[in-house]
Amino acid sequence: MTFVSFPFIIFIAAVALVYFLVPKRFQWIVLLAASYFFYFLNSEWLILLLFATTFVTFMVGRKIGAMQDAGNAAIEAAGLAGKAKKEARSKNKKKTLHVLWIGVAFDLGMLLFLKYFNFFAGNANIILKHFGWTFPKLHLLLPLGISFYTLQAMAYMIDIYRGKIRPDTNLAKFMLFMSYFPQIVQGPFARYRHLANQLYESHSFDYKRMAFGAQLILWGFMKKTIIADRLAVPVEYVFNHSGNYTGLIMFLAVAGYGLQVYADFSGGMEIARGVSQILGIEIELNFRQPYFSNSIEDFWRRWHITLGAWMKDYIFYPLSLSKSFAGVSRVTRKIAGNYIGKKIPAFLSMFVVYFLVGFWHGSEWKYIVYGVWNGCFIMTGILLTDVYAKMRAVTGVEGKISWTVFQVIRTFIIRSIGLFFARAKGVHQALSMMTAMTVKWWDLSFLTQGTLKSLGLDNANWILVITAIIILFAVDYLHEKEVPIRETIAAQPIVFRWIIYYGAIIAVLIFGIYGPSYDSAAFIYEQF
Amino acid sequence: MREKAGIFGRVAVFAVILAVIVQCFVQYPFRSTDYRIPQMLEGIKKEPAQTLDCVLVGASNVYTFWNSIAAYEEFGITSWTYAVPGYPAIGLKNLLIEARKAHPDSVYIISLNGFKKDSFRDVYIHNAVDYFPLSANKLDLIRRLCDDAEIPAGDRLEYILPLIRFHSRWSSLEENDFLHPEANHKGAQMNPGFLTASIDQTAFYVETDRREKISDKMQGVLDDLLAYCREEKLQVLFVAMPQALGTEEAAARINYVCDYVEEQGFDVLNQLHETEAIGIDIQTDLKDRIHTNIHGALKYTDYTGKILAEKFDFKDARQDERAASWNASAEEYRSIINPLLYPFELDGSPRDPGLTFPGQQDVQSAGKGIAVVFSAVPGADGYDLFRRLPVKKNHVPTEKQSWHYAGTVVSDGRDGTYEFRDTEEISVGDSFEYSVVAYRMGENGKEYGRCCYSGNSAAAVLDTPVLLGVSIREDGSRELAWSSVDGAESYVVYKKAEGGKYSKVAVVKDGCTYTDAETDQPEIYTVRAACKGSGGDTVYSDYDKEGVRAE
Structure with a gap:
């Protein structure tokens, strides 16, 4: 049962109905049952792996919590104060760290084994085969949303370890936190302190909230079925026949892929947010008009926001504030001077972050290159901040609309070109396509020679998808200008x-790509 | 509480309006594209209650074999073919239930041809259910067909909302998808394939006396159908229509089903191998293996209609209040099908299926006329030739393109070929299609043999003048001469320099020579014959491209 299917709509309606009909103290049980039912329908017995991660994470959390309580009680009982108290706390923390490592090793190990074993084995085999030994290729099944729930579980344990949250005491409720069906498919990454209580609390039915939630779901359907799955057709064609094309059409294909992913991923988020909103639960925003970004750094603050936040909290800061990185900083400042030397440790952390962002997307080198591509542009941007500021001052473009437009277009181009790595079959194809893109890039003859029609969409479908993209950007622009669209609609007679509602529903029914006559594409981020 | 009720009401109203919009307006143009289905399934409801003598139910063979207009004209029977392309026998009972909602007291003629196979393609489920109004019967039909096709429960919604399956057609919708032209032809067929196709199915026609038991599943379906007919005390007749089934097994199964139904006390017409008695020509009267074309349909209706008229005491509709509506439909339908029929088909002349059709017909221009060459048919006393304005392949002829008698060639008893030269009323430029039908003289005049429903065509064109040469006269001028062309009213002379293009130099109305005094350089001459064509415009012959050279 995918998000974009009639059974899912019926499922949401049934869950919402039961959720608001049962006594409020049982509402969370309805959600838990629905979440496990949904997961089982999609992954069948792989649900046991989800449960295993949940159980271990819960137990580790409890253990860390119990150790922290015992440690604090001992400090209290001993009446320690000042330095002695600090030392005792530090000692306790070290003990809990061991338990944390067990939990992280289990959760991460499961992810690494299931998702990345063949990648590691394949690379190791390049060397090992010279010694007459290789790892076998395993046909492993990947549980739905494993990349999402694993990182969520790790964040939960680390937050307990850091003392930011108290461990959950109810396994069943924690199971709900880990499996909440609207977000398990493709996020957003939920933080325990933000989501858990909302899931466990009771909620009353609210008509306005339901209407707003339904609007979000509808908008998500429109993005996914009208734009994303339609753009997928020509994009796939060009990437599958990349040897036949050169010039601008290559760029259009990769830019189209970027829009496809945006409509697909953000569409899925709207559906997840909409469903949650109906139930009275607010999940975190994962996109904030990323195509209006003025730099790649800005882009990653607006794109997959919760992944960026996770990387910042659990990779970037721990690394850059670690003792070893402080040591590195001292050395680099001596060698390269204060300005560059101070930045190198941050850049190192950033490199690791974007390496992992790429690696998180998939167990292939192309994803790592994709991550590093973005990281490199961000680091360059930071390094040249002062230079850019001087250039802006000299040219007098600061604050001018034309400068903003230039920045947005520049970011769009850099971001799009980086996507060659994400979409191509491998790094080699990506580089070939990037090279081919530069050949006769000014040649626009494909617009008049029927090339566009040969990519799988007829004229009517091209007109439709271009119109839909314009509407998508118009809506994003209004969001950027903080125009309350849903409130404005709600205020109408x-x-x-x-x-408007009927028009949108009928548009999805007619123009959407779904059902047996289409080979409906899965949500792209479902696969991560 | 009141607030909750208000919200519930609002949601309910929204849902109901949405359902109405989707059900009635949005998905209407997205139903399957075969216009015959609404014509048959929805058209029957427009017939006033108690006005149909009989309703024929089954798959597409039903509406290609039986022609309700012909049955009315010939026997005064008012009938309706309530049938769906590819309709599986599993759903026959539901089809019967649906038809009876509009006409409960009609005689029901049920086709048994569907029992020849055990399974069906799931795409046909749409043909069956898309045009049924939402009802318990429709839901039951969906359940039965989907269960049989093993379609998972989650994928069945498209059968209630066809839009789900067909929405990808949005960019190719056309006017007819919205209008659904429901021509008032009482369910009689008018699609081009049925009207024009004629394909020899001899290779697939299988006859057998064998009986082969059908599967347990189909036996259950059959028993269920018979039980329904019995319980409802329906006046029914089961038929097996003649088809080129391709395999002996299929024919043996239908034989078995016919016997079984008869044993159960029902009336059965097993016509599977009665092509000869019916007069259906397997070579020409089928449009494919299992469907007749219009010619086969008229023969089948004539034969079976006689049986029905004798068996059931139908009141002659031509003599009562139903006549007005049926006459109007017949007139309209005839205007479509009559151009397809030979004069001897229209006037009901006797036929002799023993006479085959003349082979190797060659039609070619013969000056101002057209010559038809054909081979002799053993036993024929003569041949009637028919002509019509040419009809493009798969196009339905218009009234102007009807067959007309062109002439007769009397057989002199020899084998070999005969030639007919058609010159009467033919002008240069006219193009005609010809068909030859052999006949034998019987007691009541000509008895026509088998015939093709299309012919070969040719245009009457002027022959190309033959260039006889150029002679140089004493004064240095050149004299070009050419052969006379039958029917030419003038000749146009062209010349060109070596390597250049021809340009017109003269029009010669008298004689077949032209004298050219302007002779400074070597030149090449050619000539075209010309005359007034049938449309009043000048028609030219071809010309000798090489021409004749003069130094």
């Missing part, structure tokens, strides 16, 4: 309002 009922006839006008309903005409």
Whole structure:
């Protein structure tokens, strides 16, 4: 049962109905049952792996919590104060760290084994085969959303270790936190302190909230079925026949892929947020108009926001604030001077972050290159901040609309070109396509020679998808300008309002790509 | 509480309006593209209650074999073919239930041909259910067909909302998808394939006396159908229509089913191997293995209609209040099919299926006329030739393109070929299609043999003048001469320099020579014959491209 299917709509309706009909103290049980049912339908017995991660994470959390409590009680009982108290706490923390490592090793080990074993084995075999030994290739099944729930579980344990949250005491409720169905498919990464209580609390039915949630779901359907799955057709064609094309069409294909992923991923997020909103649960925003970014750094603050936040909290800061990196900083400052030397440890951390961002997307080198591509542009941007500022001052473009437009377009181009690595079959194809893109890039003859029609969409479908993209950007622009679209619609007379709703539903029904006549594409981020 | 009720009400109203919009307006143009289905399934409801003598139910063979207009014209029977392309026998009972909602007291003629196979393609489920109004019967039909095709429960919604399956057609929708032209032809067929196709199915026609038991599943379906007919005390007749089934097994199964139904006390017409009695020509009267074309349909209806008229005491609709509506439909339908029929088909002349059709017909221009060459048919006393304005392949002829008698060639008893030269009423430029039908003289005049429903065509064109040469006269001028062309009213002379293009130099109305005094350089001459064509415009012959050279 995918998000974009009639059974899912019926499922949401049934869950919402039961959720608001049962006594409020049982609402979380309804969600837990629905989440496990949904997961089982999609992954069958791989649900046991989800449960294993949940159980170990829960037990580790409890253990860390119990050790922290015992340690604090001992400090209290001993009446320690000042330095002695600090030392005792530090000692306790070290003890809990061992338990944390067990939990992280289990959760991460499961992810690494299931998702990355063949990648590691394949690379190791390049060397090992010279010694007459190789790892076998395993046909491993990947549980739905493992990349999401594993990182969520790790964040939970680390937050307990850091003393930011108290461990959950109810395994069943924790199971709900780990499996909450709207977000397990493709996020967003939920933080325990933000989501858990919302899931466990009771919620009353609210008509306005339901209407707003339904609007979000509908908007998500439109993005996914009208734009993303339609753009997938020409994009796939060009990437599958990349040897036949050169010039601008290559760029259009990769830019189209970027828009496809955006419509697909953000569409899925709208559906997840919409479903949650109906139930009275607010999940975190994962996109904030990324195509209006003025730099790649800005882009990653607006794109997959919760992944960036996770990387910042659990990789970047721990690394850059670690003792070893402080040591590195001292050395680099001596060698390269204060300005560069101070930045090198941060850049190192950033490199690791974007390496992992790429690696998180998939167990192939191309994803790592994709991550590093983005990291490199960000680091260059930071390094040249002062230079850019001087250039802006000299040219007098600061604050001018044309400068902003230039920045947005520049970011769009850099981001799009980087996607060659994510979409191509491998690094080699990505580089070939990037090279081919530069050949006769000014040649626009493909617009008049029927090339576009040969990519799998007829004229009507091209007109439709271009119109839909314009609407998508118009909506994003209004969001950027903080225009409350849903509130504006809600303030309209009922006839006008309903005409909009009916129009949107009918648009999805007719123009959406779904059902047996289409080979409906899975959500792209479901696979991560 | 009141607030909750208000919210519930609002949601309910929204859902109901949405359902109405989707069900009635949005998905309407997205139903399957075969216009015959709404014509048959929805058209029957427009017939006033108690006005149909009989309703024929089954798959597409039903509406290609039986022609309700012909049955009315010939026997005064009002009938309706309530049938769906590819309809599986599993759903026959549901089809019957649905038809009876509009016409409960009609005689039901049920086709048994569907029992020849055990399974069906799931795409046909749409043909069956898309045009049924939402009802318990429709849901039961969906369940039965989907269960049989092993379609998972989650994928069955598309059968209630066809839009789910067909929405990808949005960019190719056309006017007819919205209008669904439901021509008032009482379910009689008018699609081009049925009207024009004629394909020899001899290789697939299998006859057998054998009986082969059907599968337990189909036996259950059959028993269920018979039980329904018995319980409802329906006046029914089961038929097996003649088809080129391709395999002996299929024919043996239908034989078995016919016997079984008869044993159960029902009336059965097993016509599977009655092509000869019916007069259906397997070579020409089928449009494919299991469907007749219009010619086969008229023969089948004529034969079976006689049986029905004798068996059931139908009141002659031509004599009562139903006549107005049926006459109007017949007139309209005839205007479509009559151009397809030979004059002897229209006037009901006797036929002699023993006479085959003349082979190797060659039609070619013969000056101002057209010559038809054909081979002799053993036993024929003569041959009637028919002509019509040419009809493009798979196009339905218009009234102007009807067959007309062109002439007769009387057989002199020899084998070999005969030639007919058609010159009467033919002008240069006219193009005609010809068909030859052999006949034998019987007691009541000509008895026509088998015939093709299309012919070969040719245009009457002027022959190309033959260039006889250029002679140089004493004064240095050149005299070009050419052969006379039958029917030419003038000749146009062209010349060119070596390597250049021809340009017109003269029009010669008298004689077949032209004298050219302007002779400074070597030149090449050619000539075209010309005359007034049938449309009043000048028609030219071809010309000798090489021409004749003069130094």
